[in-house]
Amino acid sequence: MTPLEIKGFRIYPAALNRAAQDRIIADVRDVLRQAPLFRPRTRRGPMSVRMSAAGEYGWISDTKGYRYEPNHPDGQPWPAIPGSIRALWDDLADSPRTPECCLINWYDEGARMGLHQDADEQDYDCPVLSVSLGAEALFRMGGTERRDPTVSHWLQSGDVVLLTGPSRRAFHGVDRLRPGPSPLFPEGGRLNLTLRVVT
Numbered sequence: 001m002t003p004l005e006i007k008g009f010r011i012y013p014a015a016l017n018r019a020a021q022d023r024i025i026a027d028v029r030d031v032l033r034q035a036p037l038f039r040p041r042t043r044r045g046p047m048s049v050r051m052s053a054a055g056e057y058g059w060i061s062d063t064k065g066y067r068y069e070p071n072h073p074d075g076q077p078w079p080a081i082p083g084s085i086r087a088l089w090d091d092l093a094d095s096p097r098t099p100e101c102c103l104i105n106w107y108d109e110g111a112r113m114g115l116h117q118d119a120d121e122q123d124y125d126c127p128v129l130s131v132s133l134g135a136e137a138l139f140r141m142g143g144t145e146r147r148d149p150t151v152s153h154w155l156q157s158g159d160v161v162l163l164t165g166p167s168r169r170a171f172h173g174v175d176r177l178r179p180g181p182s183p184l185f186p187e188g189g190r191l192n193l194t195l196r197v198v199t
């Protein structure tokens with residue numbers, strides 16, 4: 001599979017066919033039965049994206065700040081990363097390490113994610129692998145400085161993005177979703193999964 005490369009971000013269009021997407025969504029629903037979505041709060045207020053996680057660590061944000069934690073806010077350990085998702089890392093990430101976190105981001109139609117760097121992990125040599133499912137999302141990609149120019153690209157359901165090399169520390173965000181139903185989510189909305197090595 002040859003990726004599209006935009007500002008060092010490696011985009012694998014349609015990496016997942018419909019059957020693979022359905023399988024992953026069924027596995028995510030199982031994870032969410034054990035570790036329900038919650039709405040992280042930051043010092044600037046609640047996020048529009050709801051989150052959960054699988055793996056040894058999940059990403060938590062509250063009024064004390066943000067960090068990785070071994071437990072869901074309800075106190076239970078996170079469920080294991082499903083094999084269907086882990087397989088994508090083995091196929092595409094080209095990393096000797098195994099992912100320790102699968103962050104689950106749920107975007108309702110009006111949700112967005114501001115421009116940020118993924119910077120809470122300890123080993124930036126390990127890539128971040130991101131999977132898009134459901135509604136299309138306008139993904140903004142910049143450089144390693146917040147003021148660097150950005151380029152935007154509509155991510156489709158089944159696309160995989162790899163943040164690797166210089167793009168691993170680059171600013172990125174989701175400006176908006178394409179509203180309306182998608183084949184995966186008739187009610188609208190988007191699921192994004194990111195695999196990361198944390199320690």
Ligand SMILES: O=C(O)CCC(=O)C(=O)O
Nearest residue numbers: 103105118130174192194
């Ligand atoms: O939803 C996306 O495509 C990006 C998610 C993201 O940047 C993150 O979880 O850090």
Ligand SMILES: [Fe+2]
Nearest residue numbers: 116117118172
């Ligand atoms: Fe990110």
